[in-house]
Amino acid sequence: MTWNWKENNQQKHQFRSYYCLDCKQRKPCYTISQEYCCSCAYQKEQERAKEYSDYQQVYQQKVREKKEHEKQLLLLKNYQECKQCGSKEADAYNLYESSKLTCQPCRMKKEGGASGSVSFLERQKWYKRWWKIDLGEWLENYQRLPVNADCAREWLKDRNHLNSCDCLEKEVNNLVDLFTGSLKEYQEKLKECQCEISNKTRTPYYDSANYGYTYCEKCETRIAGAGKHGVIKNRNNPSFWGLEIKEKVLCLECLEKFQEKMPISKKYTLNKYLKRGY
Numbered sequence: 001m002t003w004n005w006k007e008n009n010q011q012k013h014q015f016r017s018y019y020c021l022d023c024k025q026r027k028p029c030y031t032i033s034q035e036y037c038c039s040c041a042y043q044k045e046q047e048r049a050k051e052y053s054d055y056q057q058v059y060q061q062k063v064r065e066k067k068e069h070e071k072q073l074l075l076l077k078n079y080q081e082c083k084q085c086g087s088k089e090a091d092a093y094n095l096y097e098s099s100k101l102t103c104q105p106c107r108m109k110k111e112g113g114a115s116g117s118v119s120f121l122e123r124q125k126w127y128k129r130w131w132k133i134d135l136g137e138w139l140e141n142y143q144r145l146p147v148n149a150d151c152a153r154e155w156l157k158d159r160n161h162l163n164s165c166d167c168l169e170k171e172v173n174n175l176v177d178l179f180t181g182s183l184k185e186y187q188e189k190l191k192e193c194q195c196e197i198s199n200k201t202r203t204p205y206y207d208s209a210n211y212g213y214t215y216c217e218k219c220e221t222r223i224a225g226a227g228k229h230g231v232i233k234n235r236n237n238p239s240f241w242g243l244e245i246k247e248k249v250l251c252l253e254c255l256e257k258f259q260e261k262m263p264i265s266k267k268y269t270l271n272k273y274l275k276r277g278y
């Protein structure tokens with residue numbers, strides 16, 4: 001729990017960095033993303049594409065979502081009004097997140113804050129406008145909805161469409177293609193990448209005056225970086241002292257414990273720093 005304070009600080013200050021939000025080691029060239037360096041952005045897209053690479057899995061997911069949505073609309077259709085306040089506005093969050101009907105004005109009164117409302121009338125208007133169908137009739141007659149606006153259009157032309165409808169398959173195919181396509185696009189763009197790579201250990205935190213800082217990897221003492229450059233000072237870099245250890249940032253006190261492993265000249269310099277006290 002002692003880490004909370006640090007995490008807070010990180011959130012507050014990390015956006016000052018000019019470096020990739022993910023690896024914090026590369027300056028993005030903005031070929032792919034505004035926030036991430038190209039290789040991190042590509043990696044993220046790869047993960048996203050992986051989720052959408054399995055046709056069956058995406059299809060099953062979409063079927064589940066569709067059924068869930070139809071169930072919610074049916075609930076909403078049968079919602080009369082709140083017995084307490086008489087409102088017909090249901091709470092959108094509770095409906096869409098947990099398929100539960102609750103009165104929106106009453107929830108606001110009880111819990112405060114802001115939450116959206118949804119009513120059958122409003123949904124009905126939406127479907128009339130964008131899908132050209134009467135939502136109430138549809139739910140009553142078919143207990144299910146068209147897949148999308150195209151599907152609704154097809155059905156309006158041909159009443160038998162629902163019996164041979166493959167609109168969901170088409171939609172899923174398009175989704176899968178879309179993600180494979182965009183991954184290929186990223187791959188091409190990656191060739192033009194000019195992100196600047198920095199091998200210096202960066203300071204992930206910035207104080208209110210924009211000076212970078214970080215923490216000793218052993219004792220967690222706060223360590224000031226090299227001014228506003230966003231990197232640590234040489235003296236906090238174990239390899240500067242000729243040390244081959246896994247830590248990348250250490251305070252001088254912790255470095256002192258490795259003194260025996262340092263070359264003579266470095267030992268001498270370290271003692272100078274330690275005597276000076278900074």
Ligand SMILES: [Zn+2]
Pocket residue numbers: 020021022023024025026036037038039040041
């Ligand atoms: Zn990165």
Ligand SMILES: [Zn+2]
Pocket residue numbers: 082083084085086087103104105106
């Ligand atoms: Zn109410």
Ligand SMILES: [Zn+2]
Pocket residue numbers: 146147150151152154161162165166167168
């Ligand atoms: Zn269809």
Ligand SMILES: [Zn+2]
Pocket residue numbers: 028029030031032037038039192193194195
């Ligand atoms: Zn790049």
Ligand SMILES: [Zn+2]
Pocket residue numbers: 216217218219220221250251252253254255
């Ligand atoms: Zn330390």
